[in-house]
Amino acid sequence: SSSCPTTTTSLDSSASTSSTEEITLELSAGVVYYINVSAYNSAAEDSFNIQVTENLITEDFSNCGSTNWTAVSVASSADWSCGSGYQEINAFGGSEPAEDYLISPEINLDLYVNETFSFESYTQYGDSYYPPVELLYTTNYTGNPSTTSWNSLTATFAPENSEAWTSSGNIDISGVSGSQVRFAFKYTSSGTGGGTTSLWRIDNIVINGAEGGA
Numbered sequence: 195s196s197s198c199p200t201t202t203t204s205l206d207s208s209a210s211t212s213s214t215e216e217i218t219l220e221l222s223a224g225v226v227y228y229i230n231v232s233a234y235n236s237a238a239e240d241s242f243n244i245q246v247t248e249n250l251i252t253e254d255f256s257n258c259g260s261t262n263w264t265a266v267s268v269a270s271s272a273d274w275s276c277g278s279g280y281q282e283i284n285a286f287g288g289s290e291p292a293e294d295y296l297i298s299p300e301i302n303l304d305l306y307v308n309e310t311f312s313f314e315s316y317t318q319y320g321d322s323y324y325p326p327v328e329l330l331y332t333t334n335y336t337g338n339p340s341t342t343s344w345n346s347l348t349a350t351f352a353p354e355n356s357e358a359w360t361s362s363g364n365i366d367i368s369g370v371s372g373s374q375v376r377f378a379f380k381y382t383s384s385g386t387g388g389g390t391t392s393l394w395r396i397d398n399i400v401i402n403g404a405e406g407g408a
Contacts, residue, residue, distance in 0.1 A: 297335070
């Protein structure tokens with residue numbers, strides 16, 4: 195049989211009664227992995243809590259034909275569109291002030307703990323308010339964003355008219371529960387011309403979680 199890849203780490207518990215160590219490995223689907231933890235200090239009573247975090251949703255929009263994020267327009271002819279490796283929207287020249295949603299596939303967060311959400315954003319030009327993009331979630335999507343009850347999440351977006359990709363960092367979504375959770379980026383504009391619209395791009399969405407829920 196082929197040999198298994200291994201990794202070794204040691205924890206220094208001399209200064210504290212507890213230590214935390216994070217190990218990142220690239221694991222393949224359909225492969226069984228075994229984790230062996232041993233105590234080097236035989237005189238101590240050591241206990242271990244192993245938590246394996248996995249990517250629940252990843253989307254870099256490199257293949258627009260296979261993305262399962264859905265663009266839904268409530269108002270305006272300017273919609274979220276996938277191309278060039280990201281999702282983009284700009285209400286400039288649209289039919290009316292925009293209200294548009296980029297909605298995630300359904301995910302059962304009751305199966306996981308310690309979930310996080312991260313993404314990157316880019317913006318150009320400026321609307322009369324900032325930010326015109328919000329990160330939302332719902333536990334009961336009706337199929338129509340206008341009749342769905344949404345909740346807001348605090349997120350870091352690219353600074354106004356910065357023209358630079360900005361990471362949101364890891365957003366704690368461990369307080370979100372439900373078997374039918376969906377996330378959405380909501381874009382709005384105050385108008386359809388200069389000074390009342392802005393261009394936004396979203397990319398590299400990752401939702402992580404560790405098994406251990408209900």
